[in-house]
Amino acid sequence: MKYESIMKSLDDIIMAMDSAIKEFWKNYTGMMVSTGRVFGSEAVKRGLAENIEELLKEIENIIPLKFSVSGEKIRIEKCIVRDLIEMGVLDKENTICPFIKGFISKMFESIGVKATCEECEVKI
C-alpha cells in the first residue's frame, strides 16, 4: 500500500472516530477529559518520573507531542492534533484536545503539580 493511501485512510479513521464520539456523547468535552484522566492514571502506574523534565519526556514517549521549556513556560511545540487541525482532518472543536488535556493534567498530578493545558501551553 502506498504512503498516501495509508495516510489518507488513517486520517479518515481519526476523523470518523472524532465524529462518532461527538455523536455518542453530546457533552463530549467533559467525557473526553475524563477519558484522558483515566488513561493518565493507567500510565502513571508504570511511570517513574519525579520531576517536570522527566514527566515531559514520559508524556512525549506516550503521545506524539514535543514540549519546549523556557523558564516557567511549557509550550507544546509539536502536536499531532494541531497538525491534523491544520490539515483539515479535525475541527478546532474536536474530541482529542480535551482528551490530551485530561491526560496531561493527570500526569502532572502524579508528581504533585496542578497543571492545565490551554492554547498549546501547559500552565502550572
Next chain:
Amino acid sequence: MQKEVIDIRDRMVLLSILTRSLELFSGEWAKTICYIAGRKMSEVMDVGKCESVEDCLQKLSSVSPWWVDLFEKVSDNEYLVVFKSCPIRQTHYTVCTKQGGALCQVTHGYIESIISNHLGKKVRLILMHAGPNACLKRLVVS
C-alpha cells in the same frame, strides 16, 4: 526515521491510545463508538453499483485500503472472507496492541455498512481468526 514513517506512526499511536482509553473509560461502549466510526466512514465512500457480495468485495478492495477476498461461499447467505490488507491490523502491529478489540470494530462497521447498503439486507461480520498477515471473518447476510 523518514518524516512519512513518523507521520504514519504518530497517527497509529493516536488511534490506538484513543481506543484503549475509551475501553478503559467506557468498557464495551468503546466497541460501539468504533463501530459508529466505521459506519461514518462508509457514508463518504462510493463503491458504485454491486450485483452480489463477491462483486461488492471486489469493488471495495479496489477503492479502499481494505483488501478483502472471498475465501469460501458456505451457503447463499454465508461467506468466509479474508482481510488481506487492513489499516487497522497494520496499526495493531505497528503499535503492538492486541487484535480483535474495539479498534477492529471500525473495519466491521465500515464493511458491513457498505455491503448492507448495496444489497439492502442486514450484514454481520464475525471474527474467526486474527493473524499477522490476514484475518478470516464470517460474513452473514440476513
